[in-house]
Amino acid sequence: MIECFDGCSQTYWIEVVPSAYRMQLARLMAQEAAKVLRIAVPQIRFFYRPTGERMMAFYNADGIHIAGDLSDLELLRATVHEMRHAWQRQSQVWRYRSSALREQDAKIFELSWPR
Numbered sequence: 001m002i003e004c005f006d007g008c009s010q011t012y013w014i015e016v017v018p019s020a021y022r023m024q025l026a027r028l029m030a031q032e033a034a035k036v037l038r039i040a041v042p043q044i045r046f047f048y049r050p051t052g053e054r055m056m057a058f059y060n061a062d063g064i065h066i067a068g069d070l071s072d073l074e075l076l077r078a079t080v081h082e083m084r085h086a087w088q089r090q091s092q093v094w095r096y097r098s099s100a101l102r103e104q105d106a107k108i109f110e111l112s113w114p115r
Contacts (some may be wrong), residue, residue, distance in 0.1 A: 013047040013048070013065065014047060014048040015045055015046065015047055015048075016046050016047060016048050016068040017046070018046045018068055022046070022068075022072075022075065023044070023046075025072060025075060025076065026044050026064075026066060026075060026079050027041070027044060029075075029076050029079040029080060029083075030042070030044060030064065030079050030083055032114075033079070033080050033083035033084075033113075034083065037083060037084070037086075037087040039083075039086060039087050039090055042059070042063035042064050042083075042086050043062060043063030043064070044063060044064050044066065044079075045062070045063060045064070045065050045066070046065070046066050046067070046068040047065050047066070047067060047068060048067075048068055049067035049068065049069055053067075055067065056070060056074060056078045057070075057078035057079070057081065057082050058082065059082040059085040059086050059089070064079065064082040064083070064086065066078055066079065066082070077110050077113075080109065080110050080113045081106045081107065081109070081110040082106075084105065084106040084109040084110065085102065085106050088102050088105065088106070
């Protein structure tokens with residue numbers, strides 16, 4: 001079982017190997033967000049998302065995990081969103097806030113992109 005930063009539990013995930021283009025797209029977006037947030041770029045992995053599963057991405061101590069079937073736009077938004085969660089985890093102010101408040105903050109950061 002994987003414990004996500006925003007409180008969800010993921011009991012399964014199968015890592016998939018994305019195309020070089022999709023991995024580069026995620027890395028570039030993560031690097032740009034890391035510059036703004038002043039944090040290191042975490043490991044980026046892709047996972048298989050079964051039909052009907054709503055989770056697009058999650059962040060935990062292993063890094064950012066992104067569903068392999070997202071469109072390019074969804075991939076960019078999910079990467080930025082999870083980078084904000086990475087920043088929250090490293091921030092002493094945000095670390096102990098409620099999961100709803102952290103999720104709202106990440107959504108606002110995602111929607112305010114690009115800067």
